[in-house]
Amino acid sequence: MIAHIPRLYVPVITPFAADLSVDTARFVAICRRILEDGADGLAVFGTTSEANSLSTAERMSALDALVDAGIDPARLIPGTGCCALPDTVLLTRHATRIGCKGVLMLPPFYYKPLSDDAVFASYAAVIDAVPDMGLYLYHIPQMSGVALSIPMIGRLTDAFPGTVRGLKDSSGKWDNTAEVIAAFPQIETFSASESLLPSNVAAGGAGCISASANVNVSGIMRLIRALGTQEEATALAQVSAVRAACEGLPLIPGIKAIVALRMNDPGYARTRPPLLPLTPDQKVAAERAVALCPPKENAA
Amino acid sequence: MIAHIPRLYVPVITPFAADLSVDTARFVAICRRILEDGADGLAVFGTTSEANSLSTAERMSALDALVDAGIDPARLIPGTGCCALPDTVLLTRHATRIGCKGVLMLPPFYYKPLSDDAVFASYAAVIDAVPDMGLYLYHIPQMSGVALSIPMIGRLTDAFPGTVRGLKDSSGKWDNTAEVIAAFPQIETFSASESLLPSNVAAGGAGCISASANVNVSGIMRLIRALGTQEEATALAQVSAVRAACEGLPLIPGIKAIVALRMNDPGYARTRPPLLPLTPDQKVAAERAVALCPPKENAA
Numbered sequence: 001m002i003a004h005i006p007r008l009y010v011p012v013i014t015p016f017a018a019d020l021s022v023d024t025a026r027f028v029a030i031c032r033r034i035l036e037d038g039a040d041g042l043a044v045f046g047t048t049s050e051a052n053s054l055s056t057a058e059r060m061s062a063l064d065a066l067v068d069a070g071i072d073p074a075r076l077i078p079g080t081g082c083c084a085l086p087d088t089v090l091l092t093r094h095a096t097r098i099g100c101k102g103v104l105m106l107p108p109f110y111y112k113p114l115s116d117d118a119v120f121a122s123y124a125a126v127i128d129a130v131p132d133m134g135l136y137l138y139h140i141p142q143m144s145g146v147a148l149s150i151p152m153i154g155r156l157t158d159a160f161p162g163t164v165r166g167l168k169d170s171s172g173k174w175d176n177t178a179e180v181i182a183a184f185p186q187i188e189t190f191s192a193s194e195s196l197l198p199s200n201v202a203a204g205g206a207g208c209i210s211a212s213a214n215v216n217v218s219g220i221m222r223l224i225r226a227l228g229t230q231e232e233a234t235a236l237a238q239v240s241a242v243r244a245a246c247e248g249l250p251l252i253p254g255i256k257a258i259v260a261l262r263m264n265d266p267g268y269a270r271t272r273p274p275l276l277p278l279t280p281d282q283k284v285a286a287e288r289a290v291a292l293c294p295p296k297e298n299a300a
Numbered sequence: 301m302i303a304h305i306p307r308l309y310v311p312v313i314t315p316f317a318a319d320l321s322v323d324t325a326r327f328v329a330i331c332r333r334i335l336e337d338g339a340d341g342l343a344v345f346g347t348t349s350e351a352n353s354l355s356t357a358e359r360m361s362a363l364d365a366l367v368d369a370g371i372d373p374a375r376l377i378p379g380t381g382c383c384a385l386p387d388t389v390l391l392t393r394h395a396t397r398i399g400c401k402g403v404l405m406l407p408p409f410y411y412k413p414l415s416d417d418a419v420f421a422s423y424a425a426v427i428d429a430v431p432d433m434g435l436y437l438y439h440i441p442q443m444s445g446v447a448l449s450i451p452m453i454g455r456l457t458d459a460f461p462g463t464v465r466g467l468k469d470s471s472g473k474w475d476n477t478a479e480v481i482a483a484f485p486q487i488e489t490f491s492a493s494e495s496l497l498p499s500n501v502a503a504g505g506a507g508c509i510s511a512s513a514n515v516n517v518s519g520i521m522r523l524i525r526a527l528g529t530q531e532e533a534t535a536l537a538q539v540s541a542v543r544a545a546c547e548g549l550p551l552i553p554g555i556k557a558i559v560a561l562r563m564n565d566p567g568y569a570r571t572r573p574p575l576l577p578l579t580p581d582q583k584v585a586a587e588r589a590v591a592l593c594p595p596k597e598n599a600a
Contacts, residue, residue: 053408084355085320274419
């Protein structure tokens with residue numbers, strides 16, 4: 001088993017301008033802020049990023065903007081998995097060409113249920129088209145409707161051993177994550193929730209790719225440093241409180257609202273349909289949640 | 301209540317070349333064949349068409365090819381609903397500009413569950429961008445994960461009375477279709493299955509948009525002509541037998557295989573991942589299914 005240094009990747013929100021176009025300036029600003037706060041890297045264009053609410057052109061343009069702004073592509077694992085194979089190939093080829101560490105790839109998520117053969121064939125087709133990519137599998141069956149089974153993952157790691165580099169388990173089911181880590185020690189397995197970091201790291205996992213990291217990088221990095229020390233329980237309690245506050249709201253609009261409050265810029269709060277902005281009552285709850293986040297990050 | 305003349309629209313399969321690019325020549329050929337066989341129109345780029353496995357550029361190019369080949373756009377209701385609002389707007393604007401009768405629009409289908417407010421806002425945003433479209437709502441919750449509720453449909457028909465023209469109910473739940481027809485007599489409500497045509501038409505519905513129509517246009521048109529006559533039971537038995545044969549296979553690869561046999565051209569059978577071609581055993585079943593289809597259509 002490879003010993004991993006626990007890492008935090010952040011599925012950064014995608015800010016929108018008043019006309020709901022991608023707000024590249026705010027996107028660059030929040031990405032820089034998250035890296036300055038200590039995150040290891042950015043898993044842009046995940047579920048929290050409203051990635052599937054963006055066109056492929058918007059995704060490539062926003063990714064280019066990050067690199068043009070001086071962010072090291074080796075710290076980027078953009079999401080590239082779409083319903084349509086040519087879209088997934090386009091985004092994966094682009095991310096690979098500009099030097100991204102890897103891509104975090106949903107399976108095609110319109111047709112369901114899909115057999116293991118179908119999921120394997122879908123990933124294999126993208127790998128055939130972009131053989132030099134670094135592939136991180138994205139397991140989020142409650143949203144995609146398509147689970148990545150242990151046997152299917154095993155077929156992929158057997159067939160493409162240098163290509164399959166990791167997996168993000170957003171199922172929330174720790175037993176599944178533990179099974180993936182045990183079965184595939186050669187890949188980096190991330191949990192979605194920082195609350196699972198102690199279990200993830202103790203089992204040999206790679207760390208977390210957490211939505212609530214958008215508002216709590218320094219808290220999660222403190223937890224990572226505290227793992228196995230007397231500080232662990234306190235650090236875990238802080239990140240769990242922030243996460244619970246986020247999960248008490250509609251998750252993505254809630255996180256965007258908290259980012260807006262922390263950045264002191266309401267422009268960060270905008271969402272694209274189908275996601276809706278918070279109600280007035282929910283905004284009050286978001287204001288309370290801000291108080292749980294580390295003060296260090298509050299100072300812009 | 302408006303009396304509708306029952307109509308058949310066909311969600312035409314999308315043929316692929318050996319390299320899995322869209323095979324425009326075969327697409328034009330099968331669309332022409334279906335219209336020659338008597339269908340009222342083509343609901344291209346539906347679920348059966350693997351529409352969500354195509355890029356937006358592929359969808360627009362293939363639609364243009366139909367019109368360039370002389371097919372009347374007034375007989376076309378292409379699917380245009382994507383996860384990303386700009387993609388849906390792009391496809392809807394294109395279809396509207398070239399004169400399509402309307403568009404059959406999925407709700408955005410990545411995030412789930414979605415509230416009625418979220419679904420309403422998603423459709424309203426597209427209508428705001430393309431106010432001159434003709435909107436047919438596409439209810440297929442088992443695939444999209446997003447149901448179109450009666451209250452949500454009511455809000456849309458109230459807010460956009462000239463724009464919302466119809467609905468396709470692919471839920472397979474007749475009670476839901478009956479409720480939609482009763483609540484919204486001013487729109488055209490289609491069933492997905494031709495087996496429900498007698499119920500649909502008796503209740504005031506508009507007809508069907510059926511996957512198995514890809515291989516049984518003349519049988520379904522015969523049923524439509526036979527409704528209320530002594531021939532109805534015989535015609536219904538024939539279409540139900542064909543439908544059952546299709547449903548006994550993986551539906552979309554099965555229909556493509558049957559089309560290939562009927563067109564005497566194996567090129568029609570190719571699918572794009574995540575859909576897989578039939579197994580040898582399934583191919584034998586597809587050959588048996590061809591015998592159930594009307595001989596008239598067998599003569600190319």
